[in-house]
Amino acid sequence: MSKITEPVRTNEPARVFELFKTMCLIRAFEERAEDAFDAGFVNGSIHQYIGEEAIGTGVCANLRDSDYILSNHRGHGHSIAKGANPEAMMKELMGRVGGTSGAKGGSMHIADFSVGMLGANGVLADGLTMGVGAAQAISLKGEDAIVTVFVGDGTTNRGPFYEALNWAMVYALPIMFVCENNSYASSTMTRSVTAGEGPVARAKAFGMPAFDVDGNDVSAVDTLAADLIGRIRGGGGPQFLHARTYRVKGHISRDKMLYRAEGETEEHWKDEPIGRCAAWLATNGIAEDEVNAARDAAYARIDAAVAEAKEAPFPDASLAYADVQDYGPPEPWAQDGSQDGPQDGSQSGSTS
Ligand SMILES: Cc1ncc(C[n+]2csc(CCOP(=O)(O)OP(=O)(O)O)c2C)c(N)n1
Numbered sequence: 001m002s003k004i005t006e007p008v009r010t011n012e013p014a015r016v017f018e019l020f021k022t023m024c025l026i027r028a029f030e031e032r033a034e035d036a037f038d039a040g041f042v043n044g045s046i047h048q049y050i051g052e053e054a055i056g057t058g059v060c061a062n063l064r065d066s067d068y069i070l071s072n073h074r075g076h077g078h079s080i081a082k083g084a085n086p087e088a089m090m091k092e093l094m095g096r097v098g099g100t101s102g103a104k105g106g107s108m109h110i111a112d113f114s115v116g117m118l119g120a121n122g123v124l125a126d127g128l129t130m131g132v133g134a135a136q137a138i139s140l141k142g143e144d145a146i147v148t149v150f151v152g153d154g155t156t157n158r159g160p161f162y163e164a165l166n167w168a169m170v171y172a173l174p175i176m177f178v179c180e181n182n183s184y185a186s187s188t189m190t191r192s193v194t195a196g197e198g199p200v201a202r203a204k205a206f207g208m209p210a211f212d213v214d215g216n217d218v219s220a221v222d223t224l225a226a227d228l229i230g231r232i233r234g235g236g237g238p239q240f241l242h243a244r245t246y247r248v249k250g251h252i253s254r255d256k257m258l259y260r261a262e263g264e265t266e267e268h269w270k271d272e273p274i275g276r277c278a279a280w281l282a283t284n285g286i287a288e289d290e291v292n293a294a295r296d297a298a299y300a301r302i303d304a305a306v307a308e309a310k311e312a313p314f315p316d317a318s319l320a321y322a323d324v325q326d327y328g329p330p331e332p333w334a335q336d337g338s339q340d341g342p343q344d345g346s347q348s349g350s351t352s
């Protein structure tokens, strides 16, 4: 398999402008989600994708609706890029009727099967093993689809990462692993707790083709993703895309980042992908007015989504057990004294 060191850059202005619009929608969603969180409309915590938008955008632009993605705890951007509805996502964050997961999931459990978004996930590395399972199902059924799994740099230190890469290679599954290397795992600089040469070398140890790209350059991500996805569709088996970026925000929105050096964030902010893309568009035939109008349109849409979500009702409490597995209480606590399991033949007891 040939090795890409410098991906061919297509840089077609109309396409880059479309990617820009998606990145703006993600940025607007993340900023307004933080406002809503601060104002008390969102429970739990939110992990923002600000400054990392180019990766999900560039990758998902090359996926079909019939392809699948698995995300992690930082999943808003992946979901929007794959085509999930931001209005329904905002309702999900606020726990309202019309949320993507029926208001039962919240920020870390956005899912939209209608666009192949199989789920965000709060358990680090679970997306990897579920993604491999989905790819194995595709392979067994002979379907024409691929799976993409997004994984953070810190998560490459968890065991399931290795199980997933190994299994994917053994069965030559139609799957792409996208490692978003934003330098941090919560408050820890990942390299300070990581042996060896990093994620690319680790993927190559399994014989997996692995490539590195500037994750803040949406066009470069787009170009490399197109190539790797083409290889997978052509039967080339698993591919690994390592995208270098930087987590310019805190791990969660309330993180004050006291563990960072002074000026560190500001220095990296100069490289953020939307500003870079806007500058490129301005010198490549897209008028500044058009670029600004696109950005404004993204914020207007998300502002309307926030207003709509705030107006939406909370689900009726009687729906708490709808759409969840419920086999009743474990046998020792059965109220009627019977020891019978569920009538559908499934395993009895707690579903935890
Ligand atoms: C199994 C497990 N261990 C620990 C955590 C707590 N945790 C949540 S996010 C995170 C850091 C993840 O870093 P990385 O994979 O680089 O993703 P990033 O947050 O940088 O996008 C940790 C340790 C968790 N959610 N799941």
Ligand SMILES: [Mg+2]
Residues within 6 Å of the ligand: 152, 153, 154, 180, 181, 182, 183, 184, 185, 186, 190
């Ligand atoms: Mg990280």
